[in-house]
Amino acid sequence: xxIHEYQAKELFRAYGMPVPxxxxxxxxxxxxxxxxxxxxxxxxxxxxxAGGRGKAGGIKVAETAEAAGTVAKQxxxxxxxxxxxxxxxxxxxxxxxxxxxxxIIVDRAVKGITFIxxxxxxxxxxxxxxxxxxxxxxxxxxxxxxxxxxAAEVAGKLFEDESTADAVLAIMRDxxxxxxxxxxSLAEINPLVLxxxxxxxxxxxxxxxxxxxxxxxxxxxxxxxxxxxxxxEIEAKEKGLSFVQLDGDIGCMVNGAGLAMATMDMIxxxxxxxxxxxxxGGSSSPDKVVHAFRLLMGNPKVKAIxxxxxxxxxxxxxxxxxxxESYKQIEIGLPIVIRLSGTNAxxxxxxxxxxxxxxxxxxxDAVKRAIALAKExx
Numbered sequence: 416x417x418i419h420e421y422q423a424k425e426l427f428r429a430y431g432m433p434v435p436x437x438x439x440x441x442x443x444x445x446x447x448x449x450x451x452x453x454x455x456x457x458x459x460x461x462x463x464x465a466g467g468r469g470k471a472g473g474i475k476v477a478e479t480a481e482a483a484g485t486v487a488k489q490x491x492x493x494x495x496x497x498x499x500x501x502x503x504x505x506x507x508x509x510x511x512x513x514x515x516x517x518x519i520i521v522d523r524a525v526k527g528i529t530f531i532x533x534x535x536x537x538x539x540x541x542x543x544x545x546x547x548x549x550x551x552x553x554x555x556x557x558x559x560x561x562x563x564x565x566a567a568e569v570a571g572k573l574f575e576d577e578s579t580a581d582a583v584l585a586i587m588r589d590x591x592x593x594x595x596x597x598x599x600s601l602a603e604i605n606p607l608v609l610x611x612x613x614x615x616x617x618x619x620x621x622x623x624x625x626x627x628x629x630x631x632x633x634x635x636x637x638x639x640x641x642x643x644x645x646x647x648e649i650e651a652k653e654k655g656l657s658f659v660q661l662d663g664d665i666g667c668m669v670n671g672a673g674l675a676m677a678t679m680d681m682i683x684x685x686x687x688x689x690x691x692x693x694x695x696g697g698s699s700s701p702d703k704v705v706h707a708f709r710l711l712m713g714n715p716k717v718k719a720i721x722x723x724x725x726x727x728x729x730x731x732x733x734x735x736x737x738x739x740e741s742y743k744q745i746e747i748g749l750p751i752v753i754r755l756s757g758t759n760a761x762x763x764x765x766x767x768x769x770x771x772x773x774x775x776x777x778x779x780d781a782v783k784r785a786i787a788l789a790k791e792x793x
Contacts, residue, residue, distance in 0.1 A: 416624045418638045419462040421504040423620030427604075430593045432586050433616045437506030443491065447484035449505040450477060456508040459486050464643045465496035469538050473500060476508055498643060509618055514606035515573040516540050517587065519594045521601075521625075527557040528594065530587070532569050536606035561591045574609045582615040583607070597635060598628035647710050654706040655696055663688025664789045666711035666720040666749075668704070670695050670729045678723050681778065687786035690717045696729070704737020708745055718792030719750050721785040723778065726757030735763035738772065750788040754781035 424434045438449035439462075450457045461473030468474050473495050477483035483505065493500050516536035522529035532552045535543045544551050552572065554565040566587045571580035586607065594602045601623040608618045629636050641649070651658030657672065661679075665687050669675040672694050679689040691714070695707050711720055724734050734755065741747065754775045755763045764774060773788075775781035 416626055416629060416639060417464045418622055420620055421462060422638045423622045426593060427617050427620055430589045432589045435506040435509060435616060437504050439502055440505055441502045443484045443487040446487035446503060446505050447480045450483035451480040453507050457483055457505050458508050459483055459490060460504045461490050461495060461500040462502045462504055463495050463498035463500055465498045468495055471495045509608055509616060510611045511608045512611045513574050513609045516605045517607045518603040519590060522555060525555045527555045529553055529555040532573055534573050534575055540605055559595050561588055579609060579615055598625045598632060600625050647713060651710055655703060656707055657694040658710055659692040661689055661691050663690040664716050664718040665785050666690045666717040668693050668695060668707050668722045670724050674725055681782045685782055685786055687789060690714055701733055701737035701740050704734055705741045705744055708741040712745060719785045719788040721781060722753045723781060724755050726760060730759045731755040731757060731763035732759040735766040752781050752785045754778060
């Protein structure tokens with residue numbers, strides 16, 4: 416689960432980290448009023464979950480309240496990577512001397528928590544990581560205890576100024592506490608800035624949370640912005656399906672997360688592009704299959720559908736019934752390739768005889784047929 420910058424900063428403030436004064440606004444008039452209240456030069460910042468706001472024109476500086484209202488009209492309503500800007504954060508502009516990067520992630524490679532830090536913060540941090548990886552500093556911990564000595568060693572290097580080390584270390588300690596207590600998967604400050612008056616401030620914030628821990632975090636769930644979430648993914652979850660929209664043209668319906676990932680990998684390996692991740696679960700009823708088809712057909716990019724089922728708990732004849740029921744309820748004008756293997760596979764395949772469905776005996780054959788059919792549809 417993601418939250419907005421202003422919500423991340425509220426959490427930063429609650430955990431003792433310094434952040435600029437700011438106010439949320441949804442209209443140009445509210446922005447002007449907020450700028451007037453804050454005083455001086457302000458930054459007007461689009462609040463969307465998509466990255467790259469600055470490069471997209473979603474962050475602008477205004478020296479007066481009137482100018483803030485004007486730039487707000489330019490930002491509100493704009494589209495940033497598919498997200499519509501409905502609100503902005505107005506905050507006091509910082510007099511920046513230097514920028515650094517500070518982030519914490521759940522690191523599966525080390526099976527622990529990893530700090531990622533750099534003296535080169537800002538909007539080009541990805542370029543820094545790609546071109547000068549030696550400028551990225553990492554250290555990890557396998558426990559929920561703050562790694563004091565490792566953090567202290569890095570703290571003075573972020574602004575290459577030992578006089579800031581204590582302030583940076585305090586922020587690192589507070590960010591780690593937030594990360595652990597709120598079950599974060601990512602907590603990022605970019606940039607962490609040193610002002611001309613030698614203050615260290617979290618100028619931007621990004622936090623992602625582990626969805627599996629939300630049941631014990633009602634305060635975090637309350638921060639969820641449903642306008643920023645994919646409607647299909649929300650609907651899929653309500654129907655007991657795991658669904659993630661992608662950019663390809665082959666709709667995938669698979670049982671089991673591992674097989675779903677392998678199916679997408681196989682499609683990419685043979686030159687195709689999956690349109691989604693869709694796991695229909697371990698004990699699929701025909702109704703779930705119908706719902707799954709509705710999700711796939713709702714994507715205009717899809718040119719062919721691949722159904723890849725390895726029946727264990729899932730019964731292949733249930734999947735077949737669901738496919739046939741989908742044809743009754745939904746107008747499906749796309750080619751569908753089906754591979755059924757495992758529990759009741761023969762019964763399921765027999766049920767599909769005499770239909771326009773394309774069956775395949777092997778995983779590889781099913782993938783290659785789906786790719787060919789998708790190319791024909793383009």
